[in-house]
Structure formats: structure tokens, C-alpha cells
Amino acid sequence: MSKKIKQIITASIETKQKLLADESLVATLCDVVDQCLVTYRADGKLLFCGNGGSAADAQHIAAELSGRFYKDRPPLFAEALHVNGSYLTAVANDYGFEAVYARMVEAAGQAGDVLFAISTSGNSPNVLRAVVAAKKIGMKVVAMTGSSGGELKAEADFLLNVPSEDTPRVQECHILLGHIICELIELKYF
Secondary structure, three states, rough: HHHHHHHHHHHHHHHHHHHOOOOHHHHHHHHHHHHHHHHOOOOOOEEEEEEOHHHHHHHHHHHHHOOOOOOOOOOOOOOEOOOOHHHHHHHHHHOOOOHHHHHHHHHHHOHHHHHEOOOOOOOOOOHHHHHHHHHHOOOOOEEEEEEOOHHHHHHOOOOOOOOOOOHHHHHHHHHHHHHHHHHHHHHHHO
């Protein structure tokens, strides 16, 4: 069993090394941070959506921004769109699960806000519909995906596509990218 544990850790490290070597992705990450700063300086907000582990990542990153990361500072508006269970189940029941994020984007999003669309495959129908709704409003879209980018690749303003198709490794890198975004926003905004 210890051999398998070491293989998993090694695979995680190797994926992060590929991430580190991807200059284009690092440059896009800088652009994402800059866009978030523009949005916050204009009193805008960041919205996050995803399914399963990606929903957990969405909620985690939003909490780091709306609560605190390193600094004791004023909260920033950041929200994961799945946290209202009554809303989520009502919309899923009445309109279908594919509509749950799009309808909340229509309700909460404004031009200049940022939607983080998190999907390891890049093909989650409800996340894609949220992106379409966000673009109609004039929001910026950051897609966090695996290496192919899936259908989100063509729709996003910023693509953070982790160089892997192994879901656990992609999700580990998504939370790393989210933490980097939080740290740099906090450093530059405050």
C-alpha cells in the first residue's frame, strides 16, 4: 500500500510540475488576477460554479475571498452559486438541473463581474449554460478545466486548463490555482 501512496503523490507532483512549466497558463493566471482586481475595484463580484468536487472547489475559493486568506481585511464579494439548497432543488425540479447556474447568473450577475466555471471535463451542461448566460450579461468568464478545455475552451475569456485528464490531479491543481488567485488578489487589493 505504501508503494501506491507514493505513486499517487508522485503523480500529483508531476502534474504540478507540468503546470509550473506551462508559461502560457501562468500568463493567463496573471491575466485572471488582473481581471479580478479590475472587477473588485469597480465594486463587482466573483461568482463560482461547478459540480461535485468542482462545486466544493468553487465554495472553497469563494470562502477564501469572502472570509479571509492570509490577511485580516474587509470581505470581498465572492459566492458559489450552489450554496442555496432550496433554490437549487426548486430550479432543478421546475426547469431542469442544466438551468440551475444560468438562472442564478441571470439573477446575481452584472456586466463586469467574473464567473469562474469549474469543470474537469469542460463539458458540464449546467456550467456551460451558466457561461452562456454570463456572456449575455457582459460578465467575464474564467474556465478551470482539464487539459482539453472541453466545450468551455471556446466560450471562456480566460482558460486555466490543467495539463492532465486525471480528475483528482486536475482538482488538486484547481485548488492550487484558486489559492494563488486568492493570495494575489489579497496582496494587490489591500
